[in-house]
Amino acid sequence: MFRFIVRRLLVTIPTILVVISITWVLIKLAPGNFYSGEKPLPPAIEQVIREKYGLDKPWYEQYGKTMWSIIRHLDFGTSLRYQGQSVNTIIKRSLPVSAAVGILAYLLALVVGITFGSIAALKQNSKWDYGSMALAMLGISVPNFVLGPILVLIFSLGLYWLPSSRWGGFPSKNLILPVVTLSALYMAYIARLTRAGMLEVLRSDYIRTARAKGLSEREVVIRHALRGGLMPVISYTGPALAFLLTGTVVVERIFALPGLGNYFIQASLNRDEPLIIGIVAFIAITLLLMNLLVDIAYAYLDPRVRYQ
Amino acid sequence: MATEKKPEHDDFIHIGPEMAVAEADLLPEETGRFVHGTSLWRDAWRRLLKNKLAVFGLVVVVIITISSIVGPTLIKRVFGFTPDYIPSHDLKLTRSFPPFQGPDGEFSWAHPMGTDNAGRDQLARVLQGGQISLFVGILSTLVSLLIGVSYGAIAGYVGGRVDNVMMRIVDVLYSLPYVIVVIVLLSMFRSQTPRGQLILLFIAIGSVSWLTMARIVRGQVLSLKNQEFVLAARATGVSNARIIFRHLVPNTLGPVIVYATLTIPQIMLTEAFLSFLGFGVQAPLASWGSLAADGIQNIAIFPWQLIFPGVTMALTLFSLNFLGDGLRDALDPQMRTV
Secondary structure (H helix, E strand, O other): OHHHHHHHHHHHHHHHHHHHHHHHHHHHHOOOOOOOOOOOOOHHHHHHHHHHOOOOOOHHHHHHHHHHHHHHHOOOOEOOOOOOOEHHHHHHHHHHHHHHHHHHHHHHHHHHHHHHHHHHHHOOOOHHHHHHHHHHHHHHHOOHHHHHHHHHHHHHHHOOOOOOOOOOOOOOHHHHHHHHHHHHHHHHHHHHHHHHHHHHHHOOHHHHHHHHOOOOHHHHHHHHHHHHHOHHHHHOHHHHHHHHHHHHHHHHHHOOOOOHHHHHHHHHHHOOHHHHHHHHHHHHHHHHHHHHHHHHHHHHHOOOOOOO | OEOOOOOOHHHHOOOOHHHHHHHHHOOHHHOOOOEOOOOHHHHHHHHHHHOHHHHHHHHHHHHHHHHHHHHHHHHHHHOOOOOOOOOOOOOOOOOOOOOOEOOOOOEOOOOOOOEOOOOOEHHHHHHHHHHHHHHHHHHHHHHHHHHHHHHHHHHHHHOHHHHHHHHHHHHHHHOOOHHHHHHHHHHHOOOOOHHHHHHHHHHHHHHHOOHHHHHHHHHHHHHHOOOHHHHHHHHOOOOHHHHHHHHHHHHHHHHHHHHHHHHHHHHHHHHHHHHHHOOOOOOOOOOHHHHHHHHHOOOOOOOHHHHHHHHHHHHHHHHHHHHHHHHHHHHOHHHHOO
């Protein structure tokens, strides 16, 4: 197990460096510059800017300098648009917003998804089953940028129950609509995965054994069936996290939340190079570490899985 | 089960288990006639037609596709305006009218989905957006099919170290936050022309969506490559490339079709997502994503600008997902017992 973790970490670090390099190359290959606008700058001013940001040096020196400060100090430099703010500060400031929305959405999706998925599996081919699976299909098919505004239309502009946008601190009413919007898709996936997993497990021998030794139905489902039936849900955590990260981009945009995703879109539109690289690297690191954690959790929960 | 048609060669490809008892079930007057099995495809088609939701999906997809293709032309014939036609009547307070309403508040058939901010007909815009959305979905799926099937088939057939390296590459690509990289790509290389941006979109989406397809095809090829028909082909001196593409790939078609059907809605969603953020399709072209992005800005006053493109898109994705699920149940032999 320990060797597996070490080996995975050894693959993870080069992967992150590759992601950063790809982003760097894309930015450098792209036509134009961050300072080039509608009108060409006077050559003297352009010269000063190029010197200030080290753009007059050869590409390998620029690349080396960027990578070195990232590897050595985890320092992504200073934002080009948010004057005087380092990329690390911006990430530190916006991360809590994204994390609050993302984690709450995932928890909500887990609770609701597993509940409905289990009910659907236990009452296969009943009204409950068809109803929750139709709802799940709806959740998969309605894009979040359609669902979000429709919820705003109903709950903010129609009923005046909830605020339509903006960040209001951690526990606040402002979080409800973004969290529901973001979690709909994962809720649907988790419900489908739970149903499929449970259906398979409920037919297996060890469930028959559990029933045969006289356990109550409640005990059988909660202690035995769920543990096996939820394996697909756990292995979905990795992809879910990736989707969650991209989902937050849209949700933060709709609800005007100052999270990582919103900064990332702004940075891409403004061509704020250090900020783009910083956020991409941060997302890649989170994603890869979470995938590793999921694999470890998987090995602990499923005795059949053994990593060498 | 028994027909008067003379059996053709193709009909013996697949004989289902139900055929084994068919002869015993024959009525006396039918004995002596040929009994032949149904082909895999006819069998699957029959199963698909039994699945009401899948049929519903198929019908909706066909209707939306056809109306997207002929709709804008038809509207131009009947009402005389194109999707980008901006009316020149006197400027009122707004040019955005609710569904079925003309400029003077009277009932009118001209704009069943209302008009947008500039007074353009929403129905025509949604149908034109459908053309782009479906086009991107289908074409990018074809690109991912082409790359994924070749990559997976080669990795699976060659095997050994080559397979190992090829699949490790897929693993690494899998773990990348690819949508984020795609956004960087699209924003950095932002094309000046809408057509250029559309081509960029194809390349970006197509080049990242082939990974699962490669895995599926590799798995299929691994289980097929040791069967007798491959050995026979090799014994008669067929080249490796020919074995892969003429003998192995056609046999993986079932899962590939199923997965491709499920890829189309995913890609359409990605396209809409990118267009919604402003990195995808650019005006004057429109896709469901970019129409929704325009609509969300006026949601408080002109909700129909968001609702119609959004609901059309959701309905299409809903139907494609049901169709894909139905196809999987119909084509996947493992699912049949369940």
